[in-house]
Amino acid sequence: MNAIETTHLTRTFGSLVAVDDLTLAIPEGTVFGFLGPNGAGKTTTVRMLSALIAPTRGNAVVAGHRLGEDNDAIRQAVGILTETPGLYDRLSAWQNLLFFAEMYDLPAKRASTQVERYLRLLDLWDRRNDKVGGFSKGMRQKLAIARALLHEPKVTFLDEPTSGLDPEAARVVRDFIKELRAEGRTIFLTTHNLPEADELCDLIGVFRSQLLRLGTPAQLRAGLFGAGTQVRVVGDAARWIEAARALPFVQGVTAEGGTLSISLAHPDEQNPELVRALVEAGAHIRAVEPTSHSLEEVYLELVENTRQAAAVSH
Amino acid sequence: MHKVVVILRKEFSEIVQQRILLFSILLPPLLFVVIPLFFLQLGGNGSRASTLKVPSLQGLTVNEYRQGLVGTEFSNIYILLSMIVPSIIAAYSIIGEKTNRTLEPLLATPVRRWQLLAGKILAALLPAVLVTWISGGLFIVELAILTDANVVSHVATPGWLILFLAGTPLLGLIAVAVMTAISSRVNDTRTAQQLSVWAVVPIIGIVLGELSGQFELTALVAVITSLILVPLAALLTWGAAQLFQRETILTRWK
Numbered sequence: 001m002n003a004i005e006t007t008h009l010t011r012t013f014g015s016l017v018a019v020d021d022l023t024l025a026i027p028e029g030t031v032f033g034f035l036g037p038n039g040a041g042k043t044t045t046v047r048m049l050s051a052l053i054a055p056t057r058g059n060a061v062v063a064g065h066r067l068g069e070d071n072d073a074i075r076q077a078v079g080i081l082t083e084t085p086g087l088y089d090r091l092s093a094w095q096n097l098l099f100f101a102e103m104y105d106l107p108a109k110r111a112s113t114q115v116e117r118y119l120r121l122l123d124l125w126d127r128r129n130d131k132v133g134g135f136s137k138g139m140r141q142k143l144a145i146a147r148a149l150l151h152e153p154k155v156t157f158l159d160e161p162t163s164g165l166d167p168e169a170a171r172v173v174r175d176f177i178k179e180l181r182a183e184g185r186t187i188f189l190t191t192h193n194l195p196e197a198d199e200l201c202d203l204i205g206v207f208r209s210q211l212l213r214l215g216t217p218a219q220l221r222a223g224l225f226g227a228g229t230q231v232r233v234v235g236d237a238a239r240w241i242e243a244a245r246a247l248p249f250v251q252g253v254t255a256e257g258g259t260l261s262i263s264l265a266h267p268d269e270q271n272p273e274l275v276r277a278l279v280e281a282g283a284h285i286r287a288v289e290p291t292s293h294s295l296e297e298v299y300l301e302l303v304e305n306t307r308q309a310a311a312v313s314h
Numbered sequence: 315m316h317k318v319v320v321i322l323r324k325e326f327s328e329i330v331q332q333r334i335l336l337f338s339i340l341l342p343p344l345l346f347v348v349i350p351l352f353f354l355q356l357g358g359n360g361s362r363a364s365t366l367k368v369p370s371l372q373g374l375t376v377n378e379y380r381q382g383l384v385g386t387e388f389s390n391i392y393i394l395l396s397m398i399v400p401s402i403i404a405a406y407s408i409i410g411e412k413t414n415r416t417l418e419p420l421l422a423t424p425v426r427r428w429q430l431l432a433g434k435i436l437a438a439l440l441p442a443v444l445v446t447w448i449s450g451g452l453f454i455v456e457l458a459i460l461t462d463a464n465v466v467s468h469v470a471t472p473g474w475l476i477l478f479l480a481g482t483p484l485l486g487l488i489a490v491a492v493m494t495a496i497s498s499r500v501n502d503t504r505t506a507q508q509l510s511v512w513a514v515v516p517i518i519g520i521v522l523g524e525l526s527g528q529f530e531l532t533a534l535v536a537v538i539t540s541l542i543l544v545p546l547a548a549l550l551t552w553g554a555a556q557l558f559q560r561e562t563i564l565t566r567w568k
Contacts, residue, residue, distance in 0.1 A: 013565065050422055053561045075424040082422075086415040088324070090331035095324075102320040103423040131331075147419065 003028045003155050003186035004049060008058035011044050018044040020210045021058070026203065028154075029184040031177070033191060033201030035299055040208045042190045043083060046157045049188070050078050063154040076104065079153035083160055085144035089133030093124055093143055096132055097150060104151035111150075118146035122176065138169025145176065156180070159190045174200060194296040206302045213302055220298045228291035229267045229274065231260040234284035243281035247274060261291060317425050321433025322440075325407055329441070338402045339441060343449035346391050350453065353384045354460045369530035371468050378468075381461040383525075385469035389478075390521040392450040396482035397489040397514050399442035404493035405506040407434055412567065413501055421560045431558045435490050435551070442486045450478055476536035484543035489513055491550035498557045498567045 002025045009022040018041040026032045036042050047053045049062050051071035060067040063077035088096050094115060101111035119125045122142040127135070132143065141161065148156055161177065162170035177200050180187060191197050197204060198217050206212045206220070213220055233240060237255035244253045244262055249270050252263040260278075264270045267290060275288060329335055371382040411417045420430070458466045492513045496506045520539075524531050556562070 047564060052418070052421055053564055072424045072426075075422060078422075080419065080422045082415070082418045084415045086417070086419045088328060088416055089414060090328050091324070095327060099320065099324045100419070100423065103317060103420070103425055105424065144419075 001028050002026060002061075003030070004032075004060070004062050004188065006049070006058065006060040009045070009048060009055050009060055010057040011041070011048055011053070012056045017209055019048065019055075022207075022211055023058075024205060024211060024214065026186065026188070028186050030202045031181045031187045031189060031200050033189050033197035033204040034207055035191065035194065035197055035204060036207035037303060038192075042207060043159060045207070046080070046159055046188065046190060049155075050080050050157055051075050076151070077154045079148035079151065079156040081144050081148045081156075081158045081161055083163075085140045087132045087135075087140055087143060087147075090131060092129050092131055093119060093135070094128040096143065097147055100147045101150045106151055114150050114152075118150060122146050123172075136169075138165050138172070141165060141169065141173060142176075145173065149180075155186045155188060157188045157190070160192065161189070162191070162193060162196060170196075194299055206299055208303060208306050212306055213298075217298075227265065227267050228261060228263045229271055230289050230291050231262065231275070231278060231283075232258055232286040232288075233260065233278070234258070234286060240278055240281060240283045243278055243283070244274065247277055250274070258286070263291075317429045318433045318436065321425075321430065322437050325433065325437030326441075328410075329403065329406075329437070332406065335402065335406050339399055339445060342398060343395060343445045346388060346395065347449050347452050347456065350384060350388045350456060351460070353388075354381060354457075369527060370471050370473075370524075374464055374468060375462075378462045378465050381457075381465045382468045385457050385461065385465060387525065388453060389450075389469050389474055390524070392446055392453065393477055393482060393485065393521070394514055394517055395449070396442060396446045396486045397517065399445055400438040400486040401489045401493050401507060401510040401513070403438040403441060404434070404490045405497065405503040405510070407437055408494060408497035409501060409503050409506055412497070417563060421563060427555065427558055427560070431494075431555055434494075435487065435554075438490045438493075439483065439486045442489075443483050446482050446486075447479075471531065472533040473531035473536040476533055477531065477539060480540045481536065481543055484540065484547045485517065487547040488543070488550050491547070491554040494554035495550075495557060498563075 004024065004026040006022050006024045009019060009024075010017070011019040020041075022045065034042055034045070044053070048055050048067070049060060051062075051067060051074040054068060062074045065071075065073040065077060067074065088099070091099070097115040097118065098111055101114055102108075106114060116125070119128050122145065124139060124142060124146070127139065132140065135143065145158070145161060148158070158177070162173050165173065174196060177187065177189070181200065181202075189197065189201060202216065203214070204217055204220060205214045231237070231240075235258065237258050237260045240260060241253050241255055244250050244260060247270075249264065249266075250262055251265065254261045262274065264274070271288060275285060278285060329339075371379050371386065374382050411420070454466065454470050457469055489510065493506060493510050496509045500506050500509070523529055529535065557567075
């Protein structure tokens, strides 16, 4: 079952099309990474899906509730970490969370239990009575994440959860998201941090007003750059180009120093025959590994392609 | 209704943590209770009293008239107070949420618009009405103790009492509604408060009209005034509610 389904979801502000015809399905229990440059319409999408603003066109079903028909049920079923933590600085951590627990209709006893649970989980229990105004950025972010999860939402939107955090605090937040993933929660993660998306997400959507590409990190890499194998050999790799090219399934070969980069449709199945052919040709193989492209390369390629396409159409 | 109470509790918790805000709420009523003490003790020759013809003070001796004039001037300030105090609280409450960016997480909860607005309005209105009534009550006690026997009944007339008890909550509501509208356009509490001062001007006009003898605040005038305030407050609150929609707050508020 899908936690989020959108069909032709569109939102305009005057002549500006912030979100254009977004059709998307995110299965339950998925950590979905929503990647895009600043101003791409990511926050507008999150606001629509959390029933904060209405779409201009199209529709969406979030946690089983239809947007526009059952908005209160959607708000009850989702948790949201906004771009800035948005905490009440003059209130304590406990007061902040208790207020939101009550706003999410948790009964008094359960509200206290949940507040305590998340304060402990995020290592803030000892600071529960301190005013939030005195908290570090990392502590504030953790508290805001706790606030988003207090009512155990079916879908959690996390907008740039590690933005502006020092590496240690960012690691704590990422580990916590991994724990949430292990619990099978559905998380809609908006981030600019591509290694983070690569590390955390099961499914990724690259977005720039429109959905440019959707897939697992591996699918995105393969879809854009193709699959392949890198073979590191002793000596100059260029000597073995012809031996590799002679194989019918090899789609392309390049050599650089001691490394052969070979494009293959199905590396897992074709690697044994490739290695055998190279060894028979006399190559001394040091290592065989899959060709890796970072998600950053994928993202930059996609966004750049869109930019060029837009420039051509104008 | 439970969520209105939750919001109210949160708002009060925040108010008591803000010394400047508390000071701004409590200082004006305190001053308006203390300052008349000096004026009533000063005495005077009654020359000013003889030049002004405040209708409600007719029939008093010259000394009583002088005391009554001080009393009437200050009694009207309590009507104004009901607009000043809620404006101060509402400015901190709404603009505070904006500048701290706490509105979006709050709007993301399943709170109804009327619950949020009611919580915000009551958080500004209840303390304002309370301090207005308490300080006004203290002022009347003060008059009863410090002035000649006839004076209190000429100051705390039925007209004034009706406006003081029924009109002040309505004026407070109008002030909060106006402040909500202003808060949607500005990001600074001081600017909002400066702009909201204009809402008090019509009331100052009425006060000056009475003191200059243009009309008398009879019970009938007070009832009519209060009845006019009811639809005006309702209309302005409706306007504020229109500005307090999730979509409007997130996409149009500056």
